[in-house]
Amino acid sequence: MKSSLAEVFPKTHSGIEGLDEITGGGLPKGRPTLVCGSAGCGKTLMGVQFLVKGITDYDEPGVFISFEETTKDLTTNVQSLGFDLNKLIADKKLRIDNVHIEKTEIEETGEYDLEGLFIRLGYAIDQIGAKRVVLDTIESLFGGMDNATLLRSELKRLFQWLKDRGVTAIITGERGENSLTRQGLEEYVSDCVILLDFRVIDQIATRRLRIVKYRGSTHGTNEYPFLIDEFGISVLPITSLKLEHRTSSEILSYGFAGFDKLFKGKGFFRGNSTLVTGTAGTSKTILASYFALGSCQRKEKVLFFSFEESPDQLIRNMDSVGIRFKPFIKSGMLQIHSSRPSLSGLEMHLLVIHKLISQHKPKTVIIDPISSLITVGNNSEVRAMLVRLMDLLKVNQINAFFTALTHPYLDEHYDFTVDAVSSLADTWIQLSNNTSDSNRSRKLLIVKSRGMGHSNEINEFSISEKGIKLKQ
Amino acid sequence: MPKEMWELRLYIAGQTPKSVLALKNITKYCEEHLAGKYSIEIIDLLKSPQLAEGDQIFAIPTLVRKFPEPLRKIIGDLSNEEKVLVGLNIRPIKV
Secondary structure (H helix, E strand, O other), X not given: OHHHHHHHOOEEOOOOEOHHHHOOOOEEOOOEEEEEEOXXXXXXXXXXXXXXXXXXXXXXXXXXXXXXXXXHHHHHHHHOOOOOHHHHXXXXXXXXXXXXXXXXXXXEOXXXXXXXXXXXXXXXXXXXXXXXXXXXXXXHXXXXXXXXXXXXXXXXXXXXXXXXXXXXXXXXXXXXXXXXXXXXXXXXXXXXXXXXXXEEEOOEEEEEEEEEEEOOOOOOOOEEEEEEEXXXXXXXXXXXXXXXXXXXXXXXOOOOHHHHOOEOOOOXXXXXXXXXXXXXXXXXHHHHHHHHHHHHHOOOOEEEEEOOOOHHHHHHHHHOOOOOOHHHHHOOOEEEEEOOHHHOOHHHHHHHHHHHHHHHOOOEXXXXXXXXHHOOOOHHHHHHHHHHHHHHHHHOOOEEEEEEEOOOOOOHHHOHXXXXXXXXXOEEEEEEEEEEOOEEEEEEEEEEEXXXXXXXXXXXXXXXXXXXXXXX | OOOOOEEEEEEEOXXXXXXXXXXXXXXXXXXXXXXXXXXXXXXXXXOOHHHOOOXXXXXXXXXXXXXXXXXXXXXXXXXXXXXXXXXXXXXXXXX
């Protein structure tokens, strides 16, 4: 059944990370797709990336017909994203034709058609054997010419012509007041329509993408956040809604022996997620660092997201309790990634995490603290993001370690962070400080650990320059 | 005194009725107003598609006034004489 469906609706890889997952394989092969959105939402870039990746990753030459930017401007604009258009043009894999319409030098009299445009496009396609075409933004024609009725029928003919040529095309359109595009192009390009959106919520800019329609194919219907960074566009799909990831019964160490002992199996299952909660100064980061160290010692890569300390600061601080990170950083075993949580939206953080994970392929991921991410978004968003993150880690069998800061005067069960994360985490460890008389004692309690017997006592521990030590 | 030459170019795509009409029309106007001092070059884009980009041709037929400058374009079958003459900036010879 599946294979016959694929034959009926063949798809072309979009070259945009994440988009193929939402569309179940890519854009409709040999048919035009309409990408619409307001100015500055990334339409042109999406088109360029579709062509460039088509050439570099799938060996499909492409033609870019630009109605707005000149070839030079376009080339310069996308250079910062690592796309070298000049080279692709020189290699005869890419052609850019700038259709420039100067209204002041044109007069219309009598009947005409857009055969000239067809010929130019056809010539460009034939020259390099193009399989992909981008028309950006064809609606500019309406600004340069008076006869809108004629233009409409010619565009309809153009889209049919593109289909007949069998090229996979992206046609961009400017967002209209009451319709998807100003000129209602969605009526003609009806196979696949993608809407891009750019908005600012709570002073944080987020880009979103939605598949408005995709004829003959199932597709994700949500709004998906997307990111434009130095590698182009990537879309963040919900990795999976089903709970069907593989589980492992391999047991790994938390990084220090005393702690492993608290668990019946002397450690944790591979792919486990651990949550450590506690108020300020309960040594959450130290536990996280041990976790990182344990992974490094197993020669398994670690990605450490530090949202409160810079890499240098973290290295120095951990040095003071006897955890030496430097050699592992040198060997590439440990990557510390620091950024301010408020710098970008929640989804952007998730996207960055997503990307770094796919780049570095770590076996262990630490997020310290996850609570600072949570302050960025609203509750339902946070929950959705955490589910996606957990999914991503589970699917890849990555050991996860999250710390969360709790409020000293608030019951942990009412704390939103804890509430959101604790049900998703497999193991939950609570840390607390007790001050009595002239003395402070550190306490540790394992609240839960799925599929693993564990200590039910409140364990006391101490921290010195030699490291962490559990009191027997 | 050097004679001022009018250099015109007509872009067509095959012998379509619109193209044939356009050529007929422009020849007629030129004979009336620019007799002896014009040239019309006909470019069939079906035969030489590579020439479309240079003059920024997208509509067919398109008449381009290469000279005198500035460059002017008139698209369509050129059936409205007045519009063509204004568009090309041809002043009818005063009687």
